[in-house]
Amino acid sequence: MSVDARVLFLLICTQMATAVDVPKLLLNNRREIPAIALGTFLGFDQNGVVKSIDKQLCNVVLNAIDLGYRHFDTASVYNTEEEIGEATQKKIAEGAVTRDELFLTTKLWNTHHERYQVLQALKESLKKLGTNYVDLYLMHWPMGLNDDYSYSDVDFMETWRGMEDAVRLGLAKTIGLSNFNKEQVKRVISEADMKPAVLQIEINPQIIQTDLVSYAQAEGLVVMGYSPFGSLVKRFGMDLPGPKMDDPVLVEIAQKYGKTTPQVVLRWMVDKKIIPIPKTINIKRLKENIEVFDFKLQENEIQQINGFDRRVRFTLPSFWQNHPYYPFEKIENPIPDPFAKKS
């Protein structure tokens, strides 16, 4: 073997050795779901939802697959489905992964809550993702909206019938809910033909949602936790009250395991059987965030982190708070709708 070939071989081996083998959780339809997902919502700016520039997100997903990520969390409203599709198709074509090994989650947007609109919206997402099925389709919110973003009174059970149609047609392998409160989840469970398999909600140290998580898990739903870092990082100019990167409790636990504080927070969720959805576009942090399966927190450490709970939400769409299906507590001064701007 020439020197060049040996160097190339070593490089490939090193890359293979660094890919994390992510464990999986079992869903109530006997399918499996990887225990961590890469978040792909790029945030808001003055123009609405931020779009990926120069294929930045495509590049992140290519790197993520090399590092062992198999589960990608997107939504029609994120504007990231196309680049996820591009990256995953490239990796499948290269033989690096098969479609079966990947787990694609996307979400139905609020403007498509009529039963017939669910399939239309999902087919549009599938086209962008370049696949003929998604592994998980979530109803993004319980509230329906009209095209002009005025409130629609379509019942989320009507929407759920459309989600069930998607499974019957093989367009979604699994269906679930996002941002539903306990009463709403209960209603879907009691009235559905197909029980939801997943509940995606905000979970981080300052909003741990014990009651909702315990209820959902006891009912056999797998819980996914979005915005896992919470107050640890500033996002979109918002600095939430709660533990920061250098919090002494988190630092002490991190030092004990030779990990960083973000890794400790992700592991805290993994240990509670919650799938964290960390988002990063930074390759170093992409690697850091998946290296959380080689240690385990002790019960007292989990309790210490639970102790940060302040029930403070990062995602609080108060501009929808007068909608009859709004799932959260109301506040005094609702903010303007950043999604409506782009329409």
Ligand SMILES: NC(=O)c1ccc[n+]([C@@H]2O[C@H](COP(=O)([O-])OP(=O)(O)OC[C@H]3O[C@@H](n4cnc5c(N)ncnc54)[C@H](OP(=O)(O)O)[C@@H]3O)[C@@H](O)[C@H]2O)c1
């Ligand atoms: N269902 C829903 O309604 C809903 C709502 C919100 C979010 N989500 C999903 O959840 C995902 C994550 O939520 P999120 O973006 O709000 O919160 P997040 O993942 O908790 O935080 C993302 C922020 O943390 C930074 N970051 C990532 N890893 C880091 C690390 N190891 N050290 C330091 N900083 C780090 C990122 O910056 P860099 O990119 O610069 O690293 C970014 O600013 C979204 O992308 C989306 O897929 C779903």
